[in-house]
Amino acid sequence: MAYSTKVIDHYENPRNVGSFAKDDPTIATGMVGAPACGDVMKLQLKINDQGIIEDAKFKTYGCGSAIASSSLVTEWVKGKSIDEAALIKNTDIAQELALPPVKIHCSILAEDAIKAAIADYKQRHGN
Amino acid sequence: MNYFQLFHLPAQFELDLTELGTRYLELQRQFHPDKHAAGSERDKLMAVQQAANINDAYHSLKQPLLRAEHLLALRGLKISNEQRSFMEPAFLMQQMELRELLAEISDAADPDALIDEADQQIQQQKKALLRQLQSALDANNPEHDHQAADIIRKLKFFFKLQHELELIEQTQD
Numbered sequence: 001m002a003y004s005t006k007v008i009d010h011y012e013n014p015r016n017v018g019s020f021a022k023d024d025p026t027i028a029t030g031m032v033g034a035p036a037c038g039d040v041m042k043l044q045l046k047i048n049d050q051g052i053i054e055d056a057k058f059k060t061y062g063c064g065s066a067i068a069s070s071s072l073v074t075e076w077v078k079g080k081s082i083d084e085a086a087l088i089k090n091t092d093i094a095q096e097l098a099l100p101p102v103k104i105h106c107s108i109l110a111e112d113a114i115k116a117a118i119a120d121y122k123q124r125h126g127n
Numbered sequence: 128m129n130y131f132q133l134f135h136l137p138a139q140f141e142l143d144l145t146e147l148g149t150r151y152l153e154l155q156r157q158f159h160p161d162k163h164a165a166g167s168e169r170d171k172l173m174a175v176q177q178a179a180n181i182n183d184a185y186h187s188l189k190q191p192l193l194r195a196e197h198l199l200a201l202r203g204l205k206i207s208n209e210q211r212s213f214m215e216p217a218f219l220m221q222q223m224e225l226r227e228l229l230a231e232i233s234d235a236a237d238p239d240a241l242i243d244e245a246d247q248q249i250q251q252q253k254k255a256l257l258r259q260l261q262s263a264l265d266a267n268n269p270e271h272d273h274q275a276a277d278i279i280r281k282l283k284f285f286f287k288l289q290h291e292l293e294l295i296e297q298t299q300d
Contacts, residue, residue: 038284040222
């Protein structure tokens, strides 16, 4: 399958790979997986007390499109409020990376990772 | 199409693979397109179609996850081709740790020891999940069918891990 140049760029030079300490109260962790292909994605957001995402890291085991989708998302969420980040849609990700239809689920995974991280943050901060 | 019916087998998860193989050969013989070569165009077409159905059915029934998915589909719960994300943090965290373990193998001083450790963990979990799947499907009610669907989703991750481990083992040789 032919990957777009943007996917290859993110795959070869993934941005913000790694992990934050899980027990840091400013860190929210979103874990998602795709049973169909066995991909696993972890997205962590560092959120300040104004609810702004200051930093983001990811770790993804999966295909090039899954890695590129999560890498792109870490760039996009930085500087956004959690409410703004929650508005990122998988279609935006798929369009930016020119994902073919069979790889749309990778962008869904990345969108769901943002949602899972925000849910984790809200749960920990009691709202 | 009900694959169990096609193979005259009870619609349940437990299956005798030898019996499945025997039925497959019988059906293949019965519907082999060559046997219908003298028939009408319609007969020939039906034989070709039936031969394809038999192959699909055999392929699905032979593999435990596809068999379980087919059984659920017959009960009205269709989960094959679903694109929904799986979101159970504890399970996914464990998957992430197993993936990390696999990633360590290539640089390890004793890769075989890590391969054995990973293999043992994967096999153990797979076995336990397959047992749970069997009893959830045997219960045969909507609540347990939904549990079975979740167990299938989890098992898919373990089959994928097993595949990844096999690829690593090949590069180690």
